[in-house]
Amino acid sequence: MPKILIVGAGYAGFYTAWKLEKILRKSEAEVTIVDPLPYMTYQPFLPEIAAGSIEARHAVVGHRSHLKRTRIISGKVVGIDHKKKTATIVPNAGKEFAEKYDQVIFTAGAVSRTFPIPGIADNAIGLKTIEEAVAIRDRILSNFDKAAQLPAGPERDRLLTVTVVGGGFAGIEVFAELRSLASDLIKDYPELTFEDTHFHLIEAMGRIMPEVSLETSKWVLNNLAERGAQVHLDTQLQSAENGLIQLSTGEKFESDLIIWTAGVMANPMLRATDFPLDERGRLRVRADLRVEGDKGVIEGAWGAGDATACPDLSGGGVGGYCVPNAQHAVRQGKLMARNVAAVIRGEGPTDYFHKNLGAVAGLGLNIGVFQSGKLALKGYIAWLAHRGYHGLAMPSFERKFRVVGGWWNNFWLGRDIVSLEARETPRAAFEEFASRPAPAAAKVAAKPAAKKAPAKKPAAKK
Incomplete structure (x- = not known):
């Protein structure tokens, strides 16, 4: 079977694997996904998690809970040699090893971009x-x-x-x-x-x-x-x-x-590959998500999500490229699965096209904004639109139920305002009162001195 390797299990990577499981027959390909974390994070919910409106575990999607036919490796890809079709992987436990593939999909996303500002x-x-x-x-x-x-x-x-x-x-x-x-x-x-x-x-x-x-x-x-x-x-x-x-x-x-x-920037891990990158360090891909070099398409290499410079055929992207957001990553992941499956079956891939229908943001309880073209909603109605959109966009019915259930509980009970900052030092209380063996020096000092044997009297002379 052809081997498909997915590098990164965020939005684009998770949706690619999830969709491939539905498209591919069991004997059609072997899919492997590599990520150091055991879950995908639904990032639009991070502000509400920070504000205590959503339970943190409800905003993540466990890989093993939803990817039943995908081989999951917990670790990092630290290098890709596409000429040899080999990826170097450092697992979270165990020794570094090389992984062979036929098709590689780079979806490792982006990281925070900072500047050298003191402090x-x-x-x-x-x-x-x-x-x-x-x-x-x-x-x-x-x-x-x-x-x-x-x-x-x-x-x-x-x-x-x-x-x-x-x-x-x-x-x-x-x-x-x-x-x-x-x-x-x-x-x-x-x-x-x-x-x-x-x-x-x-x-x-x-x-x-x-x-x-x-x-x-x-x-x-x-x-x-x-x-x-x-x-x-x-x-x-x-x-x-x-x-x-x-x-x-x-x-x-x-x-x-x-x-x-x-701001964000493409995952720096791309520098450890032989893929073509643009001036901002993003993976160069065509509209059909295949990696494109100076001489055309690089067979067997794909990319999607925040780490790529994907052309925005709708004309709405900054500089002609899709902006790094969840809307594009999710849709590109779904198309990626269809395109990879099509190539394996000897068919042609389809170009990615998505016209942004608007933007919605939550600004705290009961306040939000929604913008679609010239239509703008503000306040409570926009806040409902924000929660409705993201509630539906959360992957899997199980996760949707947990998130919406949490909102319902908070409506009646209010936010939970207990800090668990002490979780960063979970052994502190145990260590404070734990009994420890006495130090070796103390044992020596506590040991009673050995009694000296009485001196023998010299034998009397005859």
């Missing part, structure tokens, strides 16, 4: 993984607990100051969701007031959310201002050393929680 690497956190969203949630809840024990002053202000860098969809959504969470928390902390909380978003451009109209983005700015959140436009972050935020405008303030959402 960012040491103090900031991204919003690309479920672990980051949970850490953000626990940090803001723990900070409220700490601040409630402190008098008014710089230390308390630092704990209750949240800074988000980047005014795209991800940045605005997490910024607004956390503002909504903080506003709700005040009622449970009588020691604190609304004025004690401080929210800052830093955007280098002159506007936010370029995916929506200028009028809609201005409405979002006004809404955030009314809720006590400050957006710094045409402003650059110059330093975040030791949590001290220094802006290009000269403004300074301290912040204990700094969230970086200012």
Whole structure:
């Protein structure tokens, strides 16, 4: 059987494997997928996870729960030699090995793109993984607990100051969701007031959310201002050393929680392959998702998702290419499965075409925006549209049921505001009271000295 190797099990990779299981006959091909994580993360839900509106486990899709006919390798692909059709894999446990393939599909996605700003690497956190969203949630809840024990002053202000860098969809959504969470928390902390909380978003451009109209983005700015959140436009972050935020405008303030959402870049692992890359380090692919070199199509090599420079035939993409978002990754993954199956069967692949129908964003409980062409919805109706769209887009009925069930519970019971930050040191309580063997030196000191034998009397002389 031909061997299909899928590198990366995020949106595009998971949907490719999931769809191949439905398309291919059991004896038609052997599919292997490689990823260091055992699940796919539904990233549009990360802001709501950070705000405690969705349980973290409900926003991930377990590979082994849904990929029944796919060979799953937990590990990383650290190199690809397509001339030899071999991938080098480092598993999460065990030794490095080489994996042969006939068709390789690169869907390893993107990672956070940062700049060499002092303090960012040491103090900031991204919003690309479920672990980051949970850490953000626990940090803001723990900070409220700490601040409630402190008098008014710089230390308390630092704990209750949240800074988000980047005014795209991800940045605005997490910024607004956390503002909504903080506003709700005040009622449970009588020691604190609304004025004690401080929210800052830093955007280098002159506007936010370029995916929506200028009028809609201005409405979002006004809404955030009314809720006590400050957006710094045409402003650059110059330093975040030791949590001290220094802006290009000269403004300074301290912040204990700094969230970086200012862009992504293709997975750097692509540099360890012999695939053709563009000037931004993305995999060059044709509209049918086959990898394209200087001399044409490279047979047996495919790519989809955020790590690729895929032509946007609808004409709506930035620079002529599909933007890195979930809408494209999911649809490309489904088409990828059909195209790979077609090639195996001796048929031709189909070009990817998707016209963006609009954008929808949640801005905290009961607030959202929706933009489709000139049609713009704002407020509660847009928030319902946001939840409806993403509730339906969540893969598998089981996951949909868990997410919607969580929303229903929160409607009646409110958010769960317990921080589990102590999970980062789960053995601390056990270690504190655990009995340990006495040190070797102490054993020697505690051992009683051996009694000396009485000296023998000299024999009497005759």
